[in-house]
Amino acid sequence: MKKKTTIYDIAKKLNITAATVSRALNGNSKISEATRKLVAETAKEMNYEQNKLAQALKSGKSYNVGVIVPRIDSNFFASIIRGIEEELYPQGYHVIICQTHDQEALETGNINSLLNAQVDGILMSVSNAKGDSDTSFNALLKKNVPLIFFDRKKEIKGISSVTIDDFKGAYEATKHLIDQGYRRIAHLSNDRSLLIFKNRYLGYRQAILDSGLEFDENLVIETHSKVLEGRKTMKKLLNFENRPDAIFSASDFTALGAIQEIKAHGLKIPEDISVVGFSNEPFTRFMELSITSVDQSPIEMGRLAAQVFLEEVNNDKRIKSEKQVVLTPELIIRKSSLKSQILDKA
Amino acid sequence: MKKKTTIYDIAKKLNITAATVSRALNGNSKISEATRKLVAETAKEMNYEQNKLAQALKSGKSYNVGVIVPRIDSNFFASIIRGIEEELYPQGYHVIICQTHDQEALETGNINSLLNAQVDGILMSVSNAKGDSDTSFNALLKKNVPLIFFDRKKEIKGISSVTIDDFKGAYEATKHLIDQGYRRIAHLSNDRSLLIFKNRYLGYRQAILDSGLEFDENLVIETHSKVLEGRKTMKKLLNFENRPDAIFSASDFTALGAIQEIKAHGLKIPEDISVVGFSNEPFTRFMELSITSVDQSPIEMGRLAAQVFLEEVNNDKRIKSEKQVVLTPELIIRKSSLKSQILDKA
DNA sequence: CTGTTAGCGCGTTCAT
């Protein structure tokens, strides 16, 4: 590494003090316009760049925030991250992205590493790892490092969150199926220790009850958000003696798997069985048989999470304001659930 | 922030010096086993955690590396990043991910921010932004900050890279189409100032020439890696008086768009028109009409890029060894290009 | 084996 120029170098050249240089560069009020200009010029001349590490060490702020997600290769999380970036970059922050791959060890490991890296805060979507990572969260709280949950939250006192109304999204999706005339609606669920899946389950259930239909717990199957898992689960459902005529899936990926399996059995969608997913992943729109899904406005979610973080970090540290932002989901109706021909333009 | 415990705190408690504590913690050879143990214990007791910032300031190493990609919401780049992580995490590095969204300003901006953040190196896939960001690259070189290109490289002396043999991938894809009996093969290209697209074009061209077919430049159309762009371009091609009977697309996304458009025109795939994409994005496998594509083993690519970085950073700084790793692509044949019924199990 | 000292680069008193 070529030696970087420091404020000392430029101080020496100007026969002034490093302190003065620092002040000049930072816009201190009581510095003569002359030296300010002089310093600025020579700084540029010498290709001076502030060493953020030193500044961070001094100020205690690294201007790095950690973002922890289960994985980045879904449009949903990638979009959230984009939203976070859009909000944070202009404020001079950097984003360190970590993936948990739903593994407990990685989750707590990532938190610790980020803390070690002196991040100014952590925005995260909790994984569905089983163990009790709550201890990590509490450690964070004790250190007063801002922690914001988005999408997949845990209910911990004092931690702000940005989520969507999963109950409502599920309710409307299910209601839509009922309105289309479907009567035996199955639900591809997921780990309901995670609030989002619990709420999607509850929304689904309530819609059925409100419509006076019979609620059949056997039609609720817990699976994982993977295409192949969706296929497997659908296979089971198709073997029921009284098989469902519609599927509300808590995930677009399992919805896709279900569709594949349904077709493989020679059944028609949506005539024989209707399918609705969740998250509005791009492929739901691009499939020849486009898939009805619930949009979660992930970019907006990311932006809001970032805003909450900025508030917490800028406000007086002593005021710990817990903030719960809840977004409204939007049902996007497509071919996989609509018997008539009127579709959205997508 | 609660005051963190430092090595001074634990030194005071033990009536020894901070230096000793530091040594004990870092496994210095000449420290008594007794104190080493004692220090370790009290460190744990007091919840001591090393301040990486201070260490970084001291050592000049931040143990952060920057990864710059056009975007993260494609499986290809996400997988590369995963490969990089797998290789770098065990070495204690963190990964700061930046997206350029193919914008020149963001590309140079990201580089500068990363440098400011004192990253130990940058792994990047260049965007197809037009401007001359070469100056940024050269600035990097001058500072001796390791820079490694993956996938989308620029040919700059002294910069290592990990790529795949795009020429070969394109050649084999095109050859496959020819072997299937197709004769008028169009190519959906992309910005050929990027080597990957230039080479895919050249591979396509060579395969045609080698087969004794007529090469028709009119069948090469430059577009962008988006589904809708693929549709638009395909629309044009379908209006040719002598329309193509096969498409080799440099992108899976444009291939998908092309397929949509072909179907919209009531034509059959692969009977009337055959389609091959590039990158082996997951959706190519999941479509009902699965899409033939060229796999680029992105995880492997990421791992290799990380390995090259580690070599550069660990080796003697004075030896600037430029390393060019080239991976071999693999053609994955699926329904969209195969007239017979023998498919891969996918 | 361990203490002393010094410095990484910066911002911030406290003087002047």
Next chain:
DNA sequence: ATGAACGCGCTAACAG
């Protein structure tokens, strides 16, 4: 308006 001096937390050089 500016200089001198100190400290953020850690490690390395030099003692002893």
